[in-house]
Amino acid sequence: MDKKICFISTPTSLGGNVAGSDLGPFEILDLNLFAGLKKDHTFIEIDSRNDLKKDRNSSLKDICLSLKSETFKNTLLGYFPFVLGGDHSISSASLSAISSVYSLENNESPGLIWFDAHADLNTHLTSPSGNLHGMPLAALIGEKVKYLSDVVGSALFDPKKVVILGLRDIDPGEAALLDKENITYFSAEEIKKQGIAEIAKKVNLIIGNDYCLSFDVDSIDPLFAPGVGTPVDCGFDPKEAINLLDKILTKGNLLSLDFVEYNPLHDESGKTKDCVEKLLDFLISKIG
Numbered sequence: 001m002d003k004k005i006c007f008i009s010t011p012t013s014l015g016g017n018v019a020g021s022d023l024g025p026f027e028i029l030d031l032n033l034f035a036g037l038k039k040d041h042t043f044i045e046i047d048s049r050n051d052l053k054k055d056r057n058s059s060l061k062d063i064c065l066s067l068k069s070e071t072f073k074n075t076l077l078g079y080f081p082f083v084l085g086g087d088h089s090i091s092s093a094s095l096s097a098i099s100s101v102y103s104l105e106n107n108e109s110p111g112l113i114w115f116d117a118h119a120d121l122n123t124h125l126t127s128p129s130g131n132l133h134g135m136p137l138a139a140l141i142g143e144k145v146k147y148l149s150d151v152v153g154s155a156l157f158d159p160k161k162v163v164i165l166g167l168r169d170i171d172p173g174e175a176a177l178l179d180k181e182n183i184t185y186f187s188a189e190e191i192k193k194q195g196i197a198e199i200a201k202k203v204n205l206i207i208g209n210d211y212c213l214s215f216d217v218d219s220i221d222p223l224f225a226p227g228v229g230t231p232v233d234c235g236f237d238p239k240e241a242i243n244l245l246d247k248i249l250t251k252g253n254l255l256s257l258d259f260v261e262y263n264p265l266h267d268e269s270g271k272t273k274d275c276v277e278k279l280l281d282f283l284i285s286k287i288g
């Protein structure tokens with residue numbers, strides 16, 4: 001791909017109940033992964049301070065609205081948006097911006113790869129925790145989600161073109177929605193069983209030619225990436241994740257990237273940092 005990249009850092013952890021994902025983007029920028037980039041690139045940081053006059057969810061909604069408008073503006077300017085979270089709630093903003101831009105020229109929404117241990121398909125009515133980082137995908141496919149639906153607006157994704165990879169922790173409300181919308185998903189175990197080439201083929205068929213990738217670090221096994229807000233066992237080995245993405249990304253056009261939920265405060269002897277560095281190195285090589 002031959003596009004100039006706009007890195008949009010959104011250092012917030014307001015969508016989760018664990019502090020630390022707000023530090024993720026700073027740690028990532030410190031890795032100095034961007035120095036060797038040949039393509040033109042630019043950095044933006046969204047003001048993600050918690051407005052103390054407002055409750056936490058209203059503050060988060062404001063942060064998401066600024067992220068949405070920056071993503072929208074820079075995508076129209078021809079930049080490839082690479083959004084660094086922060087917790088996963090921010091994908092409601094980045095992805096709805098991409099869907100808005102895409103639908104200006106196309107009569108359908110783009111495809112979507114949701115790389116995650118969780119489905120993020122809860123709503124304020126079904127969520128056991130009430131945390132907004134477990135709800136962005138629900139809002140993006142048109143479920144009514146308090147705060148996040150105001151961010152998404154009418155810029156939706158078609159659930160038939162969504163695939164969740166690495167899913168292994170499903171709440172009852174999410175199971176019902178997966179079933180109702182017939183959303184395709186594969187656990188890391190299932191992917192190992194069927195083989196990466198076979199799964200990549202299936203994924204490409206579902207997402208179509210133009211698609212976005214929202215990558216949650218908790219898709220990786222806690223053995224390699226303990227530094228996340230909500231770790232779940234039986235995830236991907238980072239090499240498997242990279243192999244799978246590599247196969248998928250050889251087809252079609254990647255429109256945008258989110259990289260979320262890296263929590264440096266929960267890292268163990270730099271394991272997650274190493275893993276994040278490998279993943280980002282790979283992802284950046286696929287754009288620039």
Ligand SMILES: [Mn+2]
Pocket residue numbers: 088116117118120133216261
């Ligand atoms: Mn997530």
